[in-house]
Amino acid sequence: MAIEVRxxxxxxxxxxxxxxxxxxxxxxxxxxxxxxxxxxxxxDRLVDAKGLRKFVNVYLNDEDVRFLGGLExxxxxxxxxxxxxxxAGG
Amino acid sequence: MLTIERALVDxxxxxxxxxxxxxxxxxxxxxxxxxxxxxxxxxxNAERSPTFYRFDSLEQLKVWRExxxxxxxxxxxxxxxxxxxAYPSRTDVSYAAEPxxxxxxxxxxxxxxxxxxxxRIVDGVITEEEVVVVDSYGDAAASA
Numbered sequence: 001m002a003i004e005v006r007x008x009x010x011x012x013x014x015x016x017x018x019x020x021x022x023x024x025x026x027x028x029x030x031x032x033x034x035x036x037x038x039x040x041x042x043x044d045r046l047v048d049a050k051g052l053r054k055f056v057n058v059y060l061n062d063e064d065v066r067f068l069g070g071l072e073x074x075x076x077x078x079x080x081x082x083x084x085x086x087x088a089g090g
Numbered sequence: 091m092l093t094i095e096r097a098l099v100d101x102x103x104x105x106x107x108x109x110x111x112x113x114x115x116x117x118x119x120x121x122x123x124x125x126x127x128x129x130x131x132x133x134x135n136a137e138r139s140p141t142f143y144r145f146d147s148l149e150q151l152k153v154w155r156e157x158x159x160x161x162x163x164x165x166x167x168x169x170x171x172x173x174x175x176a177y178p179s180r181t182d183v184s185y186a187a188e189p190x191x192x193x194x195x196x197x198x199x200x201x202x203x204x205x206x207x208x209x210r211i212v213d214g215v216i217t218e219e220e221v222v223v224v225d226s227y228g229d230a231a232a233s234a
Contacts, residue, residue, distance in 0.1 A: 085187030
């Protein structure tokens, strides 16, 4: 068992085109660090010094992690994480 | 070039007018790889603001999943400017993350005249494109 992470089109250059990848960790932060080992550069597109980048939405089992615990949100085997680019502007 | 049916243009403009003075936003979905916008999906502007828009994150997840299930993609991503011209702002460019999408801007600054323009935004570069409005895509194929 692992955690499935769905990758949006714009980040698939970092996953060899894969729509979904698998990783492990006890928190979202650890999961992103784990993914970055096999998909270098991925973490940097999701996280900056202040936490989750405002340009992305991250969902844990269909909940927006901003309303959970952000990067400290706990994750476990069997969970599903979805990443989407935020659609916003001025 | 964006080729789009008149009925869809009318729906986008009507949405922008209805939400004025706040910005309106949404997508027109279409079959993956077709470059043909077919399904109008108005979205809530979570910011409810005259100067900013953001898709509600949970609504976006639902709509993106629906498109996935139907083998669709966001062919058009639209929003309105309510006091300025229909040209992408710096914020629009910084968020633009769909290299295949037509970014449609509508301006409602003039109560009488509609401004409807389309752009590609790739790697921070804005390229305006021609908009061809057709009565139906059947006509477009026949005249091509």
